[in-house]
Amino acid sequence: MDPILLSKLALWMITVAASTWLLTKRKINKKNRLIFLITGTLLFGFIYGQLSPLNPNPMAMVANLIMNLKGLPVPVPLQLSIVMLVVMVLLVVASNRSICGWGCQLGLMQDALYRMPSRKVNVSKQTTLWTRVLFLLGFIGLLFLKGLNILGLLNPFGVFQLSLTMISGIVILGIVAASVFFYRPWCRFLCPFGLIGLAAEQFSLYRPRIDEDKCINCMQCVKACPTGAMKDFYDENRFHNDCYACGACIEACKVNALDWTRPLKES
DSSP states (O other): OOHHHHHHHHHHHHHHHHHHHHHHTTOOOHHHHHHHHHHHIIIIIIIHHHHOSOOOOHHHHHHHHHHHHHTOOOSSOHHHHHHHHHHHHHHHHHBTTHHHHHTOHHHHHHHHHHTSSSOOOOOOHHHHHHHHHHHHHHHHHHHHHHOOOHHHHHOGGGGGGTOOOHHHHHHHHHHHHHHTTSSSHHHHHTOHHHHHHHHHHTTOSBEEEEOTTTOOOOOHHHHHOSSSHHHHHHTTOSSOOOOOOOOHHHHHOTTSOEEEEOOOOOO
C-alpha cells in the first residue's frame, strides 16, 4: 500500500481527533478556522496531490467502490475500497462530518471561498438531499448501462494535481464561483459521499447539543450556521441538515449553552 496514501489517512484521523477536541473546548473561531481551511487546502490538496497520484478524497472512495463492483479497472482494489469507505463513515459517526469539514481538500477550499464578502444564498435540505440522490443514481445508471463514468469526467479534484480536462476545468471554475455565494455547493448538491455522510451523521456521537437550562433562545447559533443544520438541532428535528463541524454555532453562543459533545447519559 502506498505510504503516502497511508500517511494521509493517518493525518485525516489525527485531524478529526484534534478538531473534535478543539470543538469540545470551544477553541474554534473565525480566524483560526480560516487559517486551517487555507492550510488544509494546501496540505491535503495541492501538496499531497503532487506527492502521489493516489491522493484520496471521500468522493473517490465511493466512486472506486462502485467501479470495482462494475468490474472496471481502478487503482484501489475492492477490499481496500470497502475498508477506506467504512473508515470514512465511522469518522462521520464519531464526530459529525468532521472528516468532510476538516479533511476533504475540496470541501476546505469551498469553505474558505465562502468567507469572501457576498450575499449568501441557502437552499432547503430537501433540495440538497434529492439533487445528490438523483446525481448518485445517474452516476450508477450511466456507469452500469453505458459504461460512462460521469464522476471521472466532472472530477473537480483534479485541480489539486494540476490535471484538468476542459470539462473538469469548467466544473472547478463553476464550483469556485458558486462557493462565494453557496456554502459548499459540490458537497451539498453533487458529492456521493456527501449523501452517505448526511445519512451517517444522523447517528453521530459528537455533534452540537443544547443545554436548555442555559439557552436564552437568542437564536444566534441558528443565524451563524451556514447550512441550516443548527435550526434542525434547535427544533429537535429527527432528520437534520448537513453539519460540517465548522464551529460557527458554538462561537456564536455567548452564554455557553451549546457544546460539541456526546449524548448526555440518562440519570
